[in-house]
Amino acid sequence: MMFRLGRTLTALGTIAMISGxxxxxxxxxxxxxxxxxxxxxxxxQPTWDTGWFHTEIYRQLLxxxxxxxxxxxxxDNPAFYExxxxxxxxxxxxxxxxxxxxxRPAFESGAEIVGAVARGGALEGYLVDKATxxxxxITSLADFQRDDVKEAFxxxxxxxxxxxxxxxxxxxxVNIEHHLDAYELRDHVNPIKAGYAxxxxxxxxxYQGGDSIFFYTWTxxxxxxxxxxxxxxxxxxxxxxxxxGDLMELADAATREGVEGCVNDPCRLGFPANDIVPxxxxxxxxxxxxxxxxxxxxxxxxxxxxAQNAAMNAGDTDIEAQAAAWIADNRxxxxxxxxxxxxxxx
Numbered sequence: 001m002m003f004r005l006g007r008t009l010t011a012l013g014t015i016a017m018i019s020g021x022x023x024x025x026x027x028x029x030x031x032x033x034x035x036x037x038x039x040x041x042x043x044x045q046p047t048w049d050t051g052w053f054h055t056e057i058y059r060q061l062l063x064x065x066x067x068x069x070x071x072x073x074x075x076d077n078p079a080f081y082e083x084x085x086x087x088x089x090x091x092x093x094x095x096x097x098x099x100x101x102x103x104r105p106a107f108e109s110g111a112e113i114v115g116a117v118a119r120g121g122a123l124e125g126y127l128v129d130k131a132t133x134x135x136x137x138i139t140s141l142a143d144f145q146r147d148d149v150k151e152a153f154x155x156x157x158x159x160x161x162x163x164x165x166x167x168x169x170x171x172x173x174v175n176i177e178h179h180l181d182a183y184e185l186r187d188h189v190n191p192i193k194a195g196y197a198x199x200x201x202x203x204x205x206x207y208q209g210g211d212s213i214f215f216y217t218w219t220x221x222x223x224x225x226x227x228x229x230x231x232x233x234x235x236x237x238x239x240x241x242x243x244x245g246d247l248m249e250l251a252d253a254a255t256r257e258g259v260e261g262c263v264n265d266p267c268r269l270g271f272p273a274n275d276i277v278p279x280x281x282x283x284x285x286x287x288x289x290x291x292x293x294x295x296x297x298x299x300x301x302x303x304x305x306x307a308q309n310a311a312m313n314a315g316d317t318d319i320e321a322q323a324a325a326w327i328a329d330n331r332x333x334x335x336x337x338x339x340x341x342x343x344x345x346x
Contacts, residue, residue, distance in 0.1 A: 036066035036290065038066075044083070153212050
């Protein structure tokens, strides 16, 4: 009996040691699988809603790594770039560079660009409805100095062509304002700076009612789904590339080949093609190598962002569900990014 009891105690001791080893290893395994456990991320998103889809994708990816995600903040460019440098917000994935180069002095002391949501292909420029462009032979912003062109696009009767432009605080506002001076259009063009989505919805309705329209847009954006370049509208050119300040060193990127629906090829758009990139607080990145690795690995095709933007404009506004569906549809790639992130945290 004593022998048997001794064997039993020995077995129990062995089980206890194994259990202890397993339990000791559990926190390490959990830490590797959830490197963000116990850490909070405050993401920001821009005031333009075409960036909210990929913001939500990245938010859900960070949550899979265990990060506690605070409510996403909607901020104008100046407020975000100052806040991320100080660490008041952690990051956003809506930097447009070189368009946002003017904000570098505000954030580079405490934040940095990491990886890219989408490289190149994010275009900006001016468009007019195709019918009016052909009827009045409009190919350039310079044509808006002509009386017949101004009259065609003057919807409020002030003698100037109405341009759907960018709200104050957006990077594109700086470039458009510069263009109005550089091409001597102040007395000929009236930039509408109200909420962009509402202004464009009004322009789409005007076009559908047979009016001439003149607007700025970028891609990806729902506007080029509603008003298809080459069919409904055309990209027009600038007289010559003229950019604010040090952006002139990027002048070559403001002329692009193969732009669908442009009046010429190559197309002198007047805005450098942009990368859409994450901008993140540097101290946070240094403390969280998993996040750096994730941002360096992840990317979202522009075509997928475009498709969501079109669906959102059509009334499907459940962005959280759209992002979850995208992650599920791209699970193999997503799991690879998360593996790289977890490996970096070891």
